[in-house]
Amino acid sequence: MKFLKIPAATITRLSLYTRALEGLIRDQVTVVSSKTLAELCGVNPAQIRKDLAYFGQFGVRGVGYYVKELMFDIKKILGLNKEWSLAIVGVGNLGCALVAHENFAKQGYRFVAAFDADPIKIGRKLVTGLVIHAPDKMGEVCREKGVEIGVICAPAQFAQDIANRLVEVPVRGILNFAPTQIQAPEGFKVENVDFSVKLDNLAYHLTAG
Amino acid sequence: MKFLKIPAATITRLSLYTRALEGLIRDQVTVVSSKTLAELCGVNPAQIRKDLAYFGQFGVRGVGYYVKELMFDIKKILGLNKEWSLAIVGVGNLGCALVAHENFAKQGYRFVAAFDADPIKIGRKLVTGLVIHAPDKMGEVCREKGVEIGVICAPAQFAQDIANRLVEVPVRGILNFAPTQIQAPEGFKVENVDFSVKLDNLAYHLTAG
DNA sequence: CCGGGCATGTGCTCACAATCACAACAGAAA
DNA sequence: TTTCTGTTGTGATTGTGAGCACATGCCCGG
Numbered sequence: 001m002k003f004l005k006i007p008a009a010t011i012t013r014l015s016l017y018t019r020a021l022e023g024l025i026r027d028q029v030t031v032v033s034s035k036t037l038a039e040l041c042g043v044n045p046a047q048i049r050k051d052l053a054y055f056g057q058f059g060v061r062g063v064g065y066y067v068k069e070l071m072f073d074i075k076k077i078l079g080l081n082k083e084w085s086l087a088i089v090g091v092g093n094l095g096c097a098l099v100a101h102e103n104f105a106k107q108g109y110r111f112v113a114a115f116d117a118d119p120i121k122i123g124r125k126l127v128t129g130l131v132i133h134a135p136d137k138m139g140e141v142c143r144e145k146g147v148e149i150g151v152i153c154a155p156a157q158f159a160q161d162i163a164n165r166l167v168e169v170p171v172r173g174i175l176n177f178a179p180t181q182i183q184a185p186e187g188f189k190v191e192n193v194d195f196s197v198k199l200d201n202l203a204y205h206l207t208a209g
Numbered sequence: 210m211k212f213l214k215i216p217a218a219t220i221t222r223l224s225l226y227t228r229a230l231e232g233l234i235r236d237q238v239t240v241v242s243s244k245t246l247a248e249l250c251g252v253n254p255a256q257i258r259k260d261l262a263y264f265g266q267f268g269v270r271g272v273g274y275y276v277k278e279l280m281f282d283i284k285k286i287l288g289l290n291k292e293w294s295l296a297i298v299g300v301g302n303l304g305c306a307l308v309a310h311e312n313f314a315k316q317g318y319r320f321v322a323a324f325d326a327d328p329i330k331i332g333r334k335l336v337t338g339l340v341i342h343a344p345d346k347m348g349e350v351c352r353e354k355g356v357e358i359g360v361i362c363a364p365a366q367f368a369q370d371i372a373n374r375l376v377e378v379p380v381r382g383i384l385n386f387a388p389t390q391i392q393a394p395e396g397f398k399v400e401n402v403d404f405s406v407k408l409d410n411l412a413y414h415l416t417a418g
Numbered sequence: 419c420c421g422g423g424c425a426t427g428t429g430c431t432c433a434c435a436a437t438c439a440c441a442a443c444a445g446a447a448a
Numbered sequence: 449t450t451t452c453t454g455t456t457g458t459g460a461t462t463g464t465g466a467g468c469a470c471a472t473g474c475c476c477g478g
Contacts, residue, residue, distance in 0.1 A: 007465060008410070015409040019365075019388060033425060042390050045425095046467055053427060061426045062474045078409050079416025093309045097302035103388060103405055149411055156228075173411040175404070179228060179312060181251050189414045191407040195384065196312055198400040200224040200287050201217070202358055202382040205398045207288025216435060242455065255437060255458095262457060270456040271444045420478090427472075438461070448451080 010051045014074050016041050017048065021071040033064040080108055087113035087147040087171070089162050090154030091121060091132055094177060098153060099126055112145040117158070135165065142169045149173045156180040163190070219260045223283050225250050226257065230280040242273035289317055296322035296356040296380070298371050299363030300330060300341055303386060307362060308335055321354040326367070344374065351378045358382045365389040372399070 020040040024032055038045040052058050055077050059065045075081055086104075088095050091114050098104070099111045114130045116122065121132045133141050142150075150166035152159050152174060159178035166174055173189040176182055179197070184190050229249040233241055247254040261267050264286050268274045284290055295313075297304050300323050307313070308320045323339045325331065330341045342350050351359075359375035361368050361383060368387035375383055382398040385391055388406070393399050 005464095009465075011410050011413050012406055014413075015406040016390065018409075019390075035425080040390075042392075044467060046428095046469095047465095049425090049427060050466080057427070059426050060474060061472070062424045062476095064425065077413070079412040080409065084408075084412060093306035094303075097306040098404075100302045104408070107405055107408070109408055148415065149408070172415045175407060175411060177404075181225065181228075181249070183251075189411055191411050193402065193404045193407050195307075195386075195402045196316060197221055197224040198384060198402050199293075199313070199316070199318055199358070200227075200289065201220050202384060202398055202400050203288040203293060204220050204223075204286070206357065206381045214434095218435075244455085253437065254455095255439095256435095258455090258457060259436080266457070268456050269444065270442070271446095271454045273455065422475105422477090424473105424475090426474095428470090429468105430470105431466105431468080433466085434464090436461105436463080438459105440458090440460100442455105442457080444453105444455090446451100446453085448449100 006054050010054060011078070013041070013043060013047070013051055014078055016043075017051075018071060018074050018078070018080075021067055021074070024067045025071065029067055031064045032067055032070075034059070037065070083108045083110055084149055085110055085112045085145060085147050086149045086151055086175075087111070087115065087138075087142055087145070087166075088151045088153055089115045089135070089138075089166070090152065090158075091116045091126065092153065095151075095153035096126060098151065098177075099128055099130065109149075111151075113141050113147055115141075117154075135162070138165050139169050142166075142171060147171055149175060152176045152178050152182075154178060215263050219263060220287070222250070222252060222256070222260055223287055225252075226260075227280060227283050227287070227289075230276055230283070233276045234280065238276055240273045241276050241279075243268070246274070292317045292319055293358055294319055294321045294354060294356050295358045295360055295384075296320070296324065296347075296351055296354070296375075297360045297362055298324045298344070298347075298375070299361065299367075300325045300335060301362065304360075304362035305335060307360065307386075308337055308339065318358075320360075322350050322356055324350075326363075344371070347374050348378050351375075351380060356380055358384060361385045361387050361391075363387060 020037055034045040034048045038048050058070055058073050086109055088099055088111055114126055114132045115135050115138055116132050117135050122134050124132050150171045152162050154162055156178045159180050160182055163174055163182045176190055176192045182190050229246055243254040243257045247257055267279055267282050295318055297308055297320055323335055323341045324344050324347055325341050326344050331343050333341050359380040361371050363371055365387045368389050369391055372383055372391045385399055385401045388403055391399050
């Protein structure tokens, strides 16, 4: 079934499902129907069944889904049954906040390297104990620490340059917080986290609607 | 033309266009074709023309778009020809980083109020001089300061509660950084900024692909 | 052992968004 | 003025994702 092309939206929803399931596990719920799960996630029940169908059969007809099992299966699909090693590039306010953010650690994402171009910061340690390196050490340090995902948290004008370095390391993917479109080689995965775009969306809807 | 239903993706792209245009203005470029702009944004030229067509005619056939004019028009469409007043709720690492973030200010988004439930923080000032208020002052302070958009930056378990308060203020929209789905009344606009979902997307693609 | 109830899994339909392709048209040059 | 170049604006087409509705099949009670 993995040969079918899977909608990007499906992957995003799977991620949402894990959150709802987490809550159910906390509440000792053992079985859940697509209808109930759908209400928790704010989506259509058929949507959930269809999303899961891309990857196999996980439910029991007439019963529903076993919460823990489903959680395990979705995490496996998403590749969350391992730890991922991240590097932060740009440790300004936002970068520091991300490294310290507890949600990442909880999900198995570990920051194992940090970089910044500011000479004053180089050599210093973050609150987590991570040493800040100069950008030209990126290849060396990342390979040594086994970095798989680079997180760009620098001003927009430097983002492309940083991305180029990360591609050369090579890391396997990039999470970009800079408000700019990054060019990367075919097949290289870049995800953008863009809050100014989200704010602009709000502004538009509050103005027009 | 505003009576047509406009795709959400179109609004998001308009936001992208403004960024590319900003760069062109900086580089003293006065005219741009949909083809060139498309390359800068990584989209299809026809897409740009169609997106703009929802709102009127902005180009000159055989020539292209006048950069400054187009920038002005798009900003007007998005509702960025005014300043927006924001309130931050939850001033942890991330919340502080957001308030201090220069991109917001540059686009006309101003933080005019801050809230946190932590008694130690209440009454203190942020680096920008903003006083941190207790959550039960939310209605009063937000109305006084004319807050239009609430930014939720607290742990997931408190997000819904905070959202309820914000709805009652009332603010007009919510930008939610908490990794959870928020229920809001019909017509009330909530935008989610969700980096763990984005990371999960990366993890999936790096695992499967 | 068998039948009823119920939730999954899935083929089909529909709606919408992205792309294509071309006609309309502005400006420059002869 | 007329022709030619080049780019917009837009009808037509394609592709894709979401929702519906039903057949499938598991569990439980009698």
